[in-house]
Amino acid sequence: MKSNGLNHNSTKEDDDDMFGAPRSYTASFCGNRPNRPTMISAKYRQKEERRKVLKISINKLKKIEDPESSLRRSVLINNTMRKLQRESRVRGVTSVRLLLA
Numbered sequence: 001m002k003s004n005g006l007n008h009n010s011t012k013e014d015d016d017d018m019f020g021a022p023r024s025y026t027a028s029f030c031g032n033r034p035n036r037p038t039m040i041s042a043k044y045r046q047k048e049e050r051r052k053v054l055k056i057s058i059n060k061l062k063k064i065e066d067p068e069s070s071l072r073r074s075v076l077i078n079n080t081m082r083k084l085q086r087e088s089r090v091r092g093v094t095s096v097r098l099l100l101a
Contacts, residue, residue, distance in 0.1 A: 050084050057081045 067074040
């Protein structure tokens with residue numbers, strides 16, 4: 001069948017030549033660890049992700065020498081921090097204050 005004037009009669013050899021051999025991900029790709037399901041709850045994972053983003057934001061703000069020169073960047077980082085703090089207050093998480101200290 002032809003579509004848009006292109007011939008779709010390609011063989012496996014053509015695909016291998018163009019894109020290389022198909023990849024297979026083995027245990028060596030994953031650090032020789034067997035695949036296993038994560039035992040961390042979604043709620044805990046989300047909390048940890050928020051904590052990481054907040055920590056990264058704090059470090060980025062510390063690196064900005066003159067917030068006025070990078071106003072857009074500093075405003076974006078501050079807004080991200082405020083949003084995370086607001087969400088944590090709603091959820092009753094108090095660990096945000098510990099990170100800021």
